Each structure stands twice: as structure tokens, then as C-alpha cells.
Amino acid sequence: MKFRKLFLALTFQATLVALVASYAIAAPQTLTGIVTDNMCGKKHTMMPGKPDSECIRACVKAGSKYALLVGDKVYVLKGDAKQLDSFAGKKIKVSGEMSGTTITLASIAQAAN
Numbered sequence: 001m002k003f004r005k006l007f008l009a010l011t012f013q014a015t016l017v018a019l020v021a022s023y024a025i026a027a028p029q030t031l032t033g034i035v036t037d038n039m040c041g042k043k044h045t046m047m048p049g050k051p052d053s054e055c056i057r058a059c060v061k062a063g064s065k066y067a068l069l070v071g072d073k074v075y076v077l078k079g080d081a082k083q084l085d086s087f088a089g090k091k092i093k094v095s096g097e098m099s100g101t102t103i104t105l106a107s108i109a110q111a112a113n
Helices: 002-025 052-061 081-086
Strands: 028-037 066-070 073-078 091-099 102-110
Touching: 028 052, 028 073, 028 102, 052 081, 066 081, 073 091
Parallel strands: 073 102
Antiparallel strands: 028 066, 028 091, 066 073, 091 102
């Protein structure tokens, strides 16, 4: 009987810790950066002489994902591709749930330069 109480107490504590950790991980974040793609990231050298936005769109069409460049870090953006396409190469401010290096967008707006 004593073992069972201990087991239940430990299981409860582990569940509580997991819930708190998942809440902390999924907390909404706000970041400002440049819309890019996760293949080129910071440097768009695939299309010399063309604007970065054209390279980004071509890379996404070829299977890359829209991303946000914040300093030297690249975060994959999960959201409406048509909306992200309109911001290709532009500075934006996003809010959303961050999990690792992926941001699931809740809001997106052009940022002041």
C-alpha cells in the first residue's frame, strides 16, 4: 500500500512538471526580423542581380519554407503561405507559438525600418 501511494505521488508530480514545462515552451513569443527562406537564410546568392524577394519565392517554390531571420538565427514560419509571400524580403514583426526553431504564427505585420 505504501508503494502504491509513493507511485501515485511521483506520477502526479511528473505529470505536473510536464504540464508546466509544456506551457513554458508554448508561451507566445514576439520577434522582429526579415522574411527569408530556410535554405538561403541570410545570403541569397542563387540569383545574382535579382532582389532577395525573388530568390526567396523561387526557393519556396522549389520546396524550401518561409523563415524569419533574426540576427544570425533562422526560424521556420508556419502560417499562411500567401500572406508570407507578400512579405518576402521585408522586415516584419510576428507573434506566435515557438517550438524549437519553428514559429506557428498568430499575427504578422510589417515592421518599421
